[in-house]
Amino acid sequence: xxxxxxxxxxxxxxxxxxxxxxxxxxxxxxxxxxxxxxxxxxxxxxxxxxxxxxxxxxxxxxxxxxxxxxxxxxxxxxxxxxxxxxxxxxxxxxxxxxxxxxxxxxxxxxxx
Amino acid sequence: xxxxxxxxxxxxxxxxxxxxxxxxxxxxxxxxxxxxxxxxxxxxxxxxxxxxxxxxxxxxxxxxxxxxxxxxxxxxxxxxxxxxxxxxxxxxxxxxxxxxxxxxxxxxxxxxx
Numbered sequence: 001x002x003x004x005x006x007x008x009x010x011x012x013x014x015x016x017x018x019x020x021x022x023x024x025x026x027x028x029x030x031x032x033x034x035x036x037x038x039x040x041x042x043x044x045x046x047x048x049x050x051x052x053x054x055x056x057x058x059x060x061x062x063x064x065x066x067x068x069x070x071x072x073x074x075x076x077x078x079x080x081x082x083x084x085x086x087x088x089x090x091x092x093x094x095x096x097x098x099x100x101x102x103x104x105x106x107x108x109x110x111x112x
Numbered sequence: 113x114x115x116x117x118x119x120x121x122x123x124x125x126x127x128x129x130x131x132x133x134x135x136x137x138x139x140x141x142x143x144x145x146x147x148x149x150x151x152x153x154x155x156x157x158x159x160x161x162x163x164x165x166x167x168x169x170x171x172x173x174x175x176x177x178x179x180x181x182x183x184x185x186x187x188x189x190x191x192x193x194x195x196x197x198x199x200x201x202x203x204x205x206x207x208x209x210x211x212x213x214x215x216x217x218x219x220x221x222x223x224x225x
Contacts, residue, residue, distance in 0.1 A: 004155070031211055040121070042202065042217035043156075050211060058212070090155055094211070100146055101213065103155035 003027070004104035006091055012110045019078040021107050023091030029102075030095060032074035034058075034066065037088040037106070049074055081111045114139035114205050118216035125193055126224050133188040133219045135203030145186040146204040146213070147177055156202060162186065173197065198223045 007022035023032065033048040035058075045058030047066040055066050063085060067075045078085055088108050092101040119134040137143065144163050148156040160171025167179040177188045186203060203216040 035215075040217060042118075043215040045212060048211065092156075100158045100161055101156075103148075103157065105153075105155045 004091055004093055004102050006089075006104040006107050008107050009105060010108050010110075012112065013078075013081050014112055015082060017078075017081050017111075019081050019109065019111075021076040021078075021089055021091075021109070023074045023076075023093075023104055025072055025074075025093040025102070027093065027102070028071065029093040030071075031093060032068065033092040033094070033101065034064075034074065034076045035090045035092065036060070037090055043090065046076065081109075083111050085109065086111045114143065114207055114214050116203050116205050116214050116216040118203055118219050120219050121217065122220045122222065124222045124224055127195055128192050130191050131189065131193050131197075131221065133201050133203075133221065135186045135188065135216060137184050137186065137203070137205045139184075139205060139207055142208045144206045144208065145177075145179060146206070147171065147175070147186070147188050148202045148204060148215075149173075150200045150202065150218075152199070159188070159201070193221070193223050195223050195225060197221060 003026045005024050034046040035043040049055045049068040065077045088106050090106045091104040094101040115138050117136045125131045146161045147159040149159045150156045160169050162169045162179045170176045175190050200218045200220050202218050204213050206213045
């Protein structure tokens with residue numbers, strides 16, 4: 001079974017703090033994704049990575065950056081957290097080809 | 113660019129009744145289609161997928177979906193729902209040759225005892 005783990009289930013940060021969300025997978029998948037999930041908006045892609053050190057912007061990259069130094073780990077960074085980044089963040093992985101994605105349990109981030 | 117429309121944000125249904133959750137998509141290229149389910153406080157998990165071949169796809173937990181190319185739809189159905197089916201359901205589309213997936217806004221299924 002594919003296992004995707006996220007570093008925290010719940011996180012509370014203050015406005016202006018630098019925030020790191022980490023995602024680790026154990027299935028040697030090439031592709032990794034970061035989404036945010038908001039009520040009424042569904043899932044929106046922030047960034048994805050198709051190889052180590054490779055990244056591509058998704059639909060809403062503003063205010064975020066990512067890092068992928070090792071194949072199994074994909075980090076999402078909020079350089080200076082703002083209240084409008086309060087959300088559920090979901091990491092996902094997948095192989096190449098037309099296959100499904102595998103999701104982590106999510107991190108609910110609150111920025112006060 | 114592709115888009116996904118889930119026509120109902122919430123669907124209440126009595127236990128053991130049938131249910132249909134609707135999904136329409138638009139895309140200029142051929143697509144792969146997915147339904148995911150999200151139980152409270154969990155990530156998404158795959159319910160079923162359409163890649164090619166038979167337009168009727170069966171998934172886990174008794175769910176099935178039918179791909180209709182002419183109507184650009186991929187509706188999800190279950191003939192008899194259970195309390196444990198209470199969850200949020202997401203339709204998703206992935207264009208052939210691309211890695212990015214577009215998700216719908218989700219439909220909350222509330223099964224009433």
